[in-house]
Structure formats: C-alpha cells, structure tokens
Amino acid sequence: MNRIRPAAAEFARYLRTETVGGMILLAATAVALIWANSPISGAYTAVRDFHLGPGSLHLSLSVGDWAKDGLLAIFFFVAGLELKRELVIGELNDVKSAILPVVAAIGGMVVPAVIALGVGWGEPGVERAWAIPVATDIAFALGVLAITASGLPNGLRLFLLSLAVVDDLGAIFLIAVLFTESFNLVAAVVAVALLALYAFLQHKRVTTPWLYVPIAVGTWVAVHAMGVHATIAGVALALLTRVRKDRYEHEAPALRLEHRLQPWSAAVAVPVFALFAAGVPVSGEALGSLFADRLALGVMLGLVVGKVVGIVGASALAVLVKAAKWPSGAGPRDIVAVAMLGGVGFTVSLLIADLSLEGAAAERAKAAVLLASMTASSLAAVLLVRRSRAHRRADDEEE
Template sequence: MRTETFGGLILLAATAVALIWANSPVSGSYTALRDLHLGPESLHLSLSLEDWAKDGLLAIFFFVAGLELKRELVIGELNDFKAAILPVVAAVGGMVVPALIALGVGWGEPGIERAWAIPVATDIAFALGVLAITASGLPNSLRLFLLSLAVVDDLGAILLIAVLFTTSFNLLAAGAAVVLLALYAFLQHRRVTTPWLYVPIAVGTWAAVHAAGVHATIAGVALALLTRVHKDHYEHEAPALRLEHRLQPWSAAVAVPVFALFAAGVPVNGGALGALVTDRLALAVVLGLVVGKVVGIVGASALAVLLKAAVWPNGAGPRDIVAVAMLGGVGFTVSLLIADLALEGHAAEQAKTAVLVASLASSLLASVLLVRRSRAHRRADSDD
C-alpha cells in the first residue's frame, strides 16, 4: 500500500464506482450517503460525509505530500534554488493562463466574474495517481516537479477561495491555529517525539483552520512544512521520513479513495455533455483546464529556463514537461469546490460536468504522452 501505483489503481476504482453509482437507478442512495451529516453541531463540525472526506481525510494526504515536499526542498533534489523555483513559476503560469482563457471565452456570461477561478486548480491526488500508473519509466525528478507544482497550485487556489468566496473569517480561530502551529514547531525543535502531544495538536490545528473559514487541508501542509527532516545522530530516521512511512498507506488506501468516492459522483447525461460546446461558461472551464494549463505550465517553465532563472528537472527535458503539464488539467476536487461556491443551480451542475469532462480528457491525453515518454527514456537507458 506504500506504492503509488497501488494507490493510483484504488483511486481510479473509487472514481469509477462513484460515477457509476451517481448515474445509476439507485443514485438516490449515493446522494443520501454523501449528504449524511456527522459531528458535533456545537463545535460547528456537523459536516456531510463529502465534507469530512474533502476537508478531513484529504488533509492527511496533504500532510504526507507536504512531508515529501519539505524533505526534497531541504535535503533532496529541490535543494538547489533553480530546481526548486521551476515548479513555482510553472504553477503560477498554470493558474494565470487558464484564468485568462476562461475570462476571454466566457466574457459577458452571467457568473463568469466568479467562475473564472474554476480552471485554476490542479487535483494533486488524481494527477499523482495517473502519473504513478502511466509513467514508471520517467525520472523521479518529474514526479517531484508535479508534486511541487500541484502543492503550490492548490495553495494558490485555496488562497483564491479565501479571497473570493470566504464570507466570514474568524480571527480568533485563526489565532488559535497560529498558536498551535507555533507549539508544534517548538516541540519539533525540542526533539519531543510522543504522539500524545502531536495528535491533539494536529487535530486542534485542523479544527481551528476549519473554524477560521479557510480550506482545512492547508493545516496538513502547514504542519508538514514545520516537521523536522534532519535526523540526529541517535535517530534511525528523521521525524518527517518516519511519519511519511507510517501515514502513506492510510493516505493511499483510505483517505484519497474515500475522498474520490464522494467527490467523483457527478451526474452526467447526454444533454449536459452536448451543452458543453454551446454553453460558453462550460466551454470556458473546459478550455481553461485542457488548453490553459498546458500552455501556462510549459510556457512559464520554458521562459524561466530561457532566462536562466531555473533549470529543467534532472534527467528530463521540455517534452517530458509537456506530458506532465497535461496532468495539470485534472482539476477535479478544488475545481468542483470552486464551481459550487461560484455558481448556483443549473449553471453549477453544468460547470461540474465541464470539470469532469476536462479532467478525464486531460488524464487520457496525459496518459498517452507519459507512456510514450516512458518508452523513450527506457530506450535511452538501454542504449547507454
């Protein structure tokens, strides 16, 4: 369960189950289960199962991804500034260009003033799952490039949600989150290892971030970036590596598939699919994800390398970046969330269908390109 290929297969299986269930004669049972509320109302934590999966379980995935990102930034391949800056620049390009395309295509349509943000996000869980299944022959540096890009991308999307769609911000809860994060960092500095302190702090941080009105998965990233990655002489492994090893199976086999089960159940019908070519708002979302992401990521990366501000990932080149950039169009989770926040009624359902179609198209196109690039790298390795 620690292999990403296994996790990717479970993820795709859960997605297929969700789509079939949500479009079957018993779709009502899917909706009832997805909308079932659990949790204490007094603490404002009475959430639907979909929200618990999206905000709670996905925070575990973001924590594991953040641990790997921190490790690579400090002691890994991203330790070099020019290597680390490339995915950041690519993420910015992959947010700006889709937004501009969406605005251009949907200009004048009701709701576009908020819906332009829908194609900005990349779904890190789905993108890494597809990469794990289709790109076994590619250099690991490309996976790190996608991981870093997607984390920056998701943080940017979460920031957009906070700016555009947060109706209330709880300053007291935000302050509590900062205090708990500072306590976590202090305990890491003091080399405290007991989970009896860290688990309550992590849960409390998540609850405080959620109560503050910010997307709660950011708590996972923040905690991961504060985790120590250098091991002391008396330690077998550093805390970041130890936590990553222990939590990876739970992330791959439980957190991400359950999230996919509740997030992927989008009703799709022939009318909705046909409207994608006539509805300018839906078309804006599709083109923003499928075209805008590739153009933005590849264009920004090439410009950064051309200006000598960054370097291509180790062992990879522009063609590899194009293949990986195609995965940027897998918007899914955060894109669906933004569609819910930005639009209502039929427009929201149409935008969700557009996200689903664009994510599927990007996955298939990326898979073809990644398989071809994997074969090219294997041939090059065998020739050497």
C-alpha cells in the same frame, strides 16, 4: 502475531505507491458516477448530504463536507511533508531546480484562469468559478505518471509533485480569498498558537503522538472556525515538521509520518472525497449541454489547453533567462508530456466547483472537470509512454 505485522506493513507499502493510489481513486470515481446515475441515486444524495458532528463547535457538517474539509487535510499534510523533504534535503534544495516548478505552477494557474474567465465572461458565477481550472490533482496525476512513465527520470516526478503542490497551495489561497465570507480573529489566534506549539515541540524533539494528535485536531478545528478552508491546516503542520533526522534516529519525523499516513491518504482520504464529489449526471444530454455552457467550456479549455500552455511557456521562459534549469535528465519534450498531466484538475477543481457554484451550474462545472481531466490524462498517457520509450532507447544506446 509476528506474521500479521509484516503482512500489514507490506500492505501499507503497497498502498504508498502512486499506481495503487491512482487505481483506487479511479475506482472511487467510477463508483460515484455509476451510483449517482443509477436508479438508487437518491440514496447517494441522502448519504452525501447526511449531517453529523457536534453542532456546538459549528461542526455539524454533511458527509460530503467532512470528506472535502477533513479527509483532504490528511491528503495535503502528506503532500506537504514530501514537498518540504524535497525542498530541504532533496533535489529541490538547489535554487534553480526549485524555481522551475514554482514558475511553471504560476504559469499553469494564470493561463487557465484567464481562459476560463475570458470564455465564461458574463455568465452567472464566473466571478468565482474562473478559479476551477487552476489546480492540478496530485494523487491522480502521480498515479498516471507512475503507470505510464516508468522509463522517465525521477526528476520529472519531483517536478510534477512540486508543481502540483504549489498550484494546489495557490488554489487554497484563492479559496481563502474568494470563499471566506467571515473571519474569526479569535480562532485565528488559537490556530497560530497551536502551530507555534507544534513547531516548538518539533524543535525540542518531542515524539509522542499523545501531544501531536490533539494539537493537529485542534489546529484543524481552529482553521475551520476561522472561515478559511480547513485543508490549509494540513499544509501548515506539514511545513513545520522536522525533515532532518538526528544521529540517534532511525528516520526523521517527516518521513515517519509520511510512511504512516500515506496509506490512509491513498486508500481512504482521497477516494472517499472522490466518492462524494464526483457523483454528477453524465447522460448524453448532460454531456451535450457542457459545450453550450460557456462556463463549463471555459473550465474544459482551461484545464486541457491552458495548463499545457501555461506550464510549458513559463518553464521555457524561466530556462531561457537562466533563472531555472530543466529537471535532471529531462528536456522540453518531457515537460510537455508532464504538463499535460497538469490538466488533471480533479480533487481541488471539484472542491472549487462545489464552493463557487450551486445547483445545475455546479453539476455542469463538475462534469466539465471530470471530462477535461479524463481527456488530459489520456493525452498525457500517450505522450508519457512515447517519452518513456525514447529514454529507454537512449539508455540502451549509451550502454
């Protein structure tokens, strides 16, 4: 029994690394693409569209919906915990350091949206589909960064994490505005009350999961019932979690929860979502049709070109007017390499494509997201490897 626990703890630590999370996500994406384009693609559709859950609570959802509404809430909770920790006690608690990723994220949202809207103008569904290239996939981008950029300063990882979380929060806000067809005021009151109770228990140093788990589940159900995308519940709970430890504590609640939930996020939540979101046709004919579809073309240009232009341009402007400063040990060339990772719009972009479009248009948009994300991650990998080598040479020369 004593041997099993250390082994389980070591496996959990292994799953917490971005490299492993990125590899599992890639594997799940590959399985989805192979399965959805195989002779047994009907089984993929049947599993993805199979409904389960209590209908009395309006929770009779398809397996695909459970993945994007439920499991992604865990992912956003973990990401929110890390962001709050960095904002309160980490490198981002310095105002100028914190401003840079926020400004960069705004630029990385506005420019891709303008490109997608401009290229796709007049196409059916563009009034909501312009939001598809707005988001950056945190897990995928950090996975690529971990694999290719071991020699880069840690400040760049924090910059990318903060940028990705901010623009994903922006994307969730857009989801709430663009895709909320009705608003349940009673559910909103319940959600706010549960969040207030969660914050109160954190303030009173209550630690028992017997209270927190029901509150978290209840908050998720209430937010879902509001008509707002349920992943916002994960973000809200994370931002209310205490990140400073007391003298008698071994670690703060935020760090403890992050260590416990990150393996589940990396090994289950994000890969299962990818499995049921990435299954799109990728035949030669399907890929060829992307370049004839102005909506899909706008999505691809928004992710591959718009993200880099928006992130680098906004960052440079913020530093130029002295409102922000470059990450510790990094410069403009490093930001260009990391900005290319902003074009990996996998998770939330697929989610918005699902919400904004239907049928063949949704399939083409998701294929465009996959192709653009693959292109952006490949270009970013090349740039990051080069920047890592440059930093290593500089370190060797200093030594």
